[in-house]
Amino acid sequence: MQEEVKLIVDGRRLDGRLPDELRPIKIEAGVLKNADGSCYLEMGKNKVMAAVYGPRKVQPKHLADPTQAIVRYRYNMAPFSVEERKRPGPDRRSVEISKVSREALESIIMKELFPRSSIDIFVEVLQADAGSRTACLNAASVALVDAGIPMKGIITSVAVAKVEGVLVLDPMKEEDNYGEADIPFAFFIRNGKIESIALLQMDGRVSKEELLQAVELAKKGAMEIYKLQREAIMKKYKVEEVEE
């Protein structure tokens, strides 16, 4: 059964993309009224919503750090986000994704400006289609900018997969399930340049050369997403100015 699935035909993928092409992305900032900053993001069939609260008083109090703010990140998948109903609540996978994503964002948030405060980020996956952690990170960083939280730059995230021996950018579900490897990246982008890698995970196996190629491929994709993230924020503020 699995052998019959042809993922790459004539250099094109199942949905007609080239190996280095992203899925269509839609980003909208400031969609939630009660959150300090928010973002709705669609990356192909992925649909995620991010909300940022804070900096605010830490609840419960004993978690507060007297030298800097604490960052909390919650990645959660809605029960209806996947084909078979997902048992609601945190599980091994979502706890891990929350941890690595939080660490990626912590590296750019200027925490030392808000001692004893907390910055809470909530990301809900409404519909998942491979690479939801990358979509969530992209949404979370736009929401953080929307909330006006001081940051050194922005986090942009994209995944690379190896499918039938070919490296492909931004895999979709079929490629993730039947491919040989899946490598999500997150980059710290400052002033339109990639400064460092903030997150790198790997599922499956690739050679050293392939990994280096994958980094280059991901960098190219990340720059495209960075432009869209920037546009989303700028668009929101431009519209507000006209209304005034």
Added chain:
Amino acid sequence: MEVFPGDYLGCSEEFLAGEGVYEEDGKIYAAVAGKVIVKDRKISIKPEKEIPKIEKGDEVIGKVVDVKKKFALVELLKKVNMNRSPPYYDLALLPASEISEKFVEDVSEFLSHEDIIICKVIDENLRISIKGRDYGVIKTKCSCGGELVLEEDKLKCSKCGKTNRKKISSYYGGAFEWR
């Protein structure tokens, strides 16, 4: 000029780093999204969404957390006119001398634990004042747990009938609206 976090603004020889920017390796970058303002060689960014900052002269809503004879301690909750909650601030000090124009012998006659007050910050060290008609208690409860109703200039408990002399704001009860 509109900028985005991480945008390069200039080198540290050109400008002094102000609000909303940061300096690294002699280069100044934007830390928030907003408009660039250069004033007296100091570069800062006016953010699109501001994080509330409690400064001298601000009107703040607070909760009384401790009442002593000569002062009360107040937890600052929110700035008047701002829906966003501020980051952590230490407890503010309300000295007896800042409660009323008249001499105050005992603060507990005017304030009690858990009262919600509207106050003004009078210095950088978070000392607050409730002098003036608009400032003072906006929400409180009787010691028996009953609702206190304003009758002329006194508060009367609807349950036990006790009257209570407090420093009441002109916004007491439902009359308070975000100005």
